[in-house]
Amino acid sequence: MATSNPAFSRNPAFSAQGAQTATPVLSGDELQQMYNAPSAGAQDTDRMSYEDTIAKSALCLAILVVAAAASWMLTPGLPFLPMLGAIVGLVLGLVNAFKKEPSPGLIVAYAAFQGIFVGGISVVFEQIWPGVVTQAVLATLVVVGVTLALFKSGKIRASKKATKIFLIAMVGYMVFSLINVGMMMFGATTGAFGLSSGNIPGTSIPLGLVIGLLAVVMAAYSLVLDFDFIQRGVNNRAPRKFGWSGAFGIMVTVVWLYVELLRLFAIMRES
Numbered sequence: 001m002a003t004s005n006p007a008f009s010r011n012p013a014f015s016a017q018g019a020q021t022a023t024p025v026l027s028g029d030e031l032q033q034m035y036n037a038p039s040a041g042a043q044d045t046d047r048m049s050y051e052d053t054i055a056k057s058a059l060c061l062a063i064l065v066v067a068a069a070a071s072w073m074l075t076p077g078l079p080f081l082p083m084l085g086a087i088v089g090l091v092l093g094l095v096n097a098f099k100k101e102p103s104p105g106l107i108v109a110y111a112a113f114q115g116i117f118v119g120g121i122s123v124v125f126e127q128i129w130p131g132v133v134t135q136a137v138l139a140t141l142v143v144v145g146v147t148l149a150l151f152k153s154g155k156i157r158a159s160k161k162a163t164k165i166f167l168i169a170m171v172g173y174m175v176f177s178l179i180n181v182g183m184m185m186f187g188a189t190t191g192a193f194g195l196s197s198g199n200i201p202g203t204s205i206p207l208g209l210v211i212g213l214l215a216v217v218m219a220a221y222s223l224v225l226d227f228d229f230i231q232r233g234v235n236n237r238a239p240r241k242f243g244w245s246g247a248f249g250i251m252v253t254v255v256w257l258y259v260e261l262l263r264l265f266a267i268m269r270e271s
Contacts, residue, residue, distance in 0.1 A: 046240045048233040053243040060111040060247045061254070067115025068122070075120040082120025089113040093252060102244035110248070114255050125262055129269045136262040143216065143257060147223045158221075158228040166221050173215060212264035219257035226250045 067085075075081045092110040096103065126133045150156045226249040233242050 048230070048238045048240055048243050048246075050230070050234055052240060053230050053234075053246045056243050056247040057250050060107060060251045063108060063111040064115040064118065064251065064255070067112045068119030071116040071119025072123055075123045082117055082124065085113045085116030085118075085120060089117050096248055102241055102248065104241075104244050107244050107248045107251075111251055114251070118255060118258065121259070122262065125266055129266045132262060132265045132269065135265045136258055139261045139265075140254065140258045143220055143261075144223065144254060147220050148227065151224055151227045156224055158224050162221065163225065166218060166225075169214070169218055173211075173218065176211070206267055206270075208267040209264070212260060212267060215260040216257065216264065219253055219260055222253045222256070223250070226253055 071081050071085065089110060092106055092113060096106050096110055099106075122133045122136075125136075147156070226246065229249060230243075230246040232238075233246065
């Protein structure tokens, strides 16, 4: 003869009355309240989202702009500020780049010192080539906006082949830049931009103009990689903290793009 399981018989959830209690019926008003409730955001799910990453990026860029404005006003009396911002910013950039997990404090500090560098170097360029800063700011906004629009529409995407070419070009550009800076320090070149001040042999085309355009294209593709990183992070439900990594990447690329455009417009003025 079959006997009842004492574990089930003692649990009211498995009795007829308990089953009704365990699954309460929601009223129409309660269902409507659940429907009207806001969807869970990044803070609730602790996962990356576009909104949260945009907020972090906006915060970092705002700090950078405020620091740049302060440096713009202070650099004429404190000419060491651009170099200080460049050195500390480089160190913080390397630390952030090699950390396994993002550090909000270090990323915010990087934004501040990069702002000091950007504001200071902008003053120097503006004193030599008036109006060049406005051109570089507008061009930076245009490049970022166009790149974001093309990426969002799906017309440009990061690919393994393009990324490989980008990395090779980056290494070549870094080597050229180091050689150029070294030759300028030892007085082996003439002109405001060293090797970039001359023309391509056999032509009247400034070498710096070609190199500058190449650098702008590389910076634009770097933006594509930044957007791709954020997209993959959101789609793969990466932890929310990696939104700081996305913000850091965008900030690094935007600063690089602005400096290259600043130098490009200055070279165009010299030629």
